[in-house]
Amino acid sequence: MRPNKRAELIRKSLDLFYRNGFHATGMDLVAAETGVSKTSIYKHFRSKEELILAVLQLRDEDFRGWLFQRLEELADTPRGQLEALFDALGEWFEQPGFQGCMFIKASAEYQAGEDPINMQSAGHKRLLQEHFAGLAAKAGAQEPAALARQLMILKEGAIVLAAMNHSPAPAGDGRQAALALIDLAIR
Amino acid sequence: MRPNKRAELIRKSLDLFYRNGFHATGMDLVAAETGVSKTSIYKHFRSKEELILAVLQLRDEDFRGWLFQRLEELADTPRGQLEALFDALGEWFEQPGFQGCMFIKASAEYQAGEDPINMQSAGHKRLLQEHFAGLAAKAGAQEPAALARQLMILKEGAIVLAAMNHSPAPAGDGRQAALALIDLAIR
DNA sequence: ATGTTTGTGTACCGATCTGTTAACTTTCGA
DNA sequence: TCGAAAGTTAACAGATCGGTACACAAACAT
Numbered sequence: 001m002r003p004n005k006r007a008e009l010i011r012k013s014l015d016l017f018y019r020n021g022f023h024a025t026g027m028d029l030v031a032a033e034t035g036v037s038k039t040s041i042y043k044h045f046r047s048k049e050e051l052i053l054a055v056l057q058l059r060d061e062d063f064r065g066w067l068f069q070r071l072e073e074l075a076d077t078p079r080g081q082l083e084a085l086f087d088a089l090g091e092w093f094e095q096p097g098f099q100g101c102m103f104i105k106a107s108a109e110y111q112a113g114e115d116p117i118n119m120q121s122a123g124h125k126r127l128l129q130e131h132f133a134g135l136a137a138k139a140g141a142q143e144p145a146a147l148a149r150q151l152m153i154l155k156e157g158a159i160v161l162a163a164m165n166h167s168p169a170p171a172g173d174g175r176q177a178a179l180a181l182i183d184l185a186i187r
Numbered sequence: 188m189r190p191n192k193r194a195e196l197i198r199k200s201l202d203l204f205y206r207n208g209f210h211a212t213g214m215d216l217v218a219a220e221t222g223v224s225k226t227s228i229y230k231h232f233r234s235k236e237e238l239i240l241a242v243l244q245l246r247d248e249d250f251r252g253w254l255f256q257r258l259e260e261l262a263d264t265p266r267g268q269l270e271a272l273f274d275a276l277g278e279w280f281e282q283p284g285f286q287g288c289m290f291i292k293a294s295a296e297y298q299a300g301e302d303p304i305n306m307q308s309a310g311h312k313r314l315l316q317e318h319f320a321g322l323a324a325k326a327g328a329q330e331p332a333a334l335a336r337q338l339m340i341l342k343e344g345a346i347v348l349a350a351m352n353h354s355p356a357p358a359g360d361g362r363q364a365a366l367a368l369i370d371l372a373i374r
Numbered sequence: 375a376t377g378t379t380t381g382t383g384t385a386c387c388g389a390t391c392t393g394t395t396a397a398c399t400t401t402c403g404a
Numbered sequence: 405t406c407g408a409a410a411g412t413t414a415a416c417a418g419a420t421c422g423g424t425a426c427a428c429a430a431a432c433a434t
Contacts, residue, residue, distance in 0.1 A: 021210070021295070021296050021298070023208070023210035023211055023296070024210055024296070026420065026421060026422080027421080027422060027423080028420075028421085028422090036381090037381075037382055037383065037384095038383095038422095038423080038424095039381075039382070039383080039384095039423095039424080039425090040380085040381055040382075042422090042423065042424075043380080043381080047422080047423080048421095048422065048423090099298055100295065100298070103351075104291075104295065104347055104351070105295040105296075107350070107351045108208070108287065108291065108292040108295045108296070108350075109208050109210070109211070109292075109295070109296065111208070111286055111287070111350070113353045118351070121351060122351050122352055125348070125351060125352075146360065146363070149356075149357070149360040150360050150361075150363065150364045152344070152348060153341055153344035153345050153348060153357055153360055153361050153364065154340055154341065154344055154364070155344065156343070156344035156347045156348055157339070157340035157341055157342065157343035157344030157345070157347070158340050158344070160291055160343045160344070160347060161312070161339060161340060161343055163294070163295075163298070164290075164291070164294045164305070164308060164309050164312060165309055165312075166300045169336075170336070170340055173333065173336040173337050173340055174337075174340050176333070176337065177337045177340065177341070177364070177368055180367065180368060180371055181364055181367060181368075184367055210391095213390065213391060213392080214391080214392060214393080215390080215391085215392095223411090224411070224412055224413070224414095225392095225393080225394095226394085226395090226411080226412075226413085226414095227410080227411055227412075229392090229393065229394080230410080230411085234392080234393080235391095235392065235393090
């Protein structure tokens with residue numbers, strides 16, 4: 001399979017899983033929507049789980065790449081980038097196809113702690129948290145890790161509520177809370 | 188069906204859906220685990236969706252009843268009850284079977300805005316938010332609704348991260364953030 | 375030109391999905 | 405005690421699930 005075709009298969013699968021959920025999306029639908037026969041799919045992915053893991057890896061790279069770049073565009077200081085977090089999230093919430101965080105949904109459907117899908121989802125969150133902790137340290141926070149954990153909590157909560165209520169409003173409330181917490185953590 | 192038996196069916200179904208997920212739990216398993224024949228189940232619930240809605244209603248009553256009572260036990264002032272929120276959540280996170288918020292998972296699996304399951308999940312969150320807003324108003328917050336929305340974001344984020352990482356730690360971080368936000372909102 | 379790899383469509387596998395039909399038991403009030 | 409209501413088991417629909425077998429067609433390097 002040409003690398004392009006493989007990448008396209010993963011990306012289209014991502015759209016399907018993101019819109020319909022994982023259990024609710026059958027491999028027949030994946031084959032029909034991607035235009036790749038089920039036989040070929042199973043020649044490159046030993047199971048549906050392996051395809052999901054590839055989808056999550058793409059999502060991880062895409063999302064972190066987008067978010068970190070957007071933060072750099074919005075601010076050029078570490079503190080400024082932390083403060084811009086919920087501005088970027090607000091832009092995401094307003095995108096037409098926004099349906100919440102793919103990793104939250106993945107770990108909700110595959111919630112066993114030792115499940116590879118759950119572990120990969122947790123890994124994504126860990127990478128985000130480490131990035132925020134690095135920014136917090138550069139910004140001079142007294143407890144960078146603690147601030148990063150607080151911002152992560154705000155971020156996940158805002159995503160969940162925005163998705164459930166189909167409203168971008170939680171970005172504004174999260175932003176206000178984040179600014180206050182950042183202000184307290186960095187003097 | 189005796190009311191007791193019906194209630195038991197719903198409660199056992201709740202456990203199954205909570206542990207395994209909604210799509211991943213078949214009605215055959217529900218019948219086997221509850222001891223109620225599938226024929227009888229479908230005599231009292233027209234579809235799996237109706238059973239899920241009954242389960243969510245029970246969960247809503249149980250959870251709000253438990254949380255609000257626990258807050259009253261932990262503090263006797265409105266502000267104290269808001270401050271005790273993450274102490275109560277921490278207790279929940281440490282319970283053996285904790286697997287996250289049932290409504291977040293329900294709305295993740297049934298994410299269409301007009302889906303009754305999604306609407307019922309959003310209704311549960313709205314009731315919680317209104318309760319917090321009432322407490323915030325009694326506590327003298329300048330913008331009770333805004334504080335309630337911020338606390339909701341913290342709450343959902345802490346639940347999601349505690350479930351994904353199988354750790355009660357987010358309760359402590361959420362508590363610290365909540366105390367700071369409450370202190371800023373109520374002078 | 376030829377043989378190998380790679381992908382294709384199609385039909386199929388056994389299992390499971392939600393939901394139903396039918397005949398038989400239990401329960402329980404009149 | 406009798407008869408309706410409600411529950412039971414068991415088999416069965418029709419569809420879909422994840423995954424595979426097989427025969428065939430295109431692409432490719434040699």
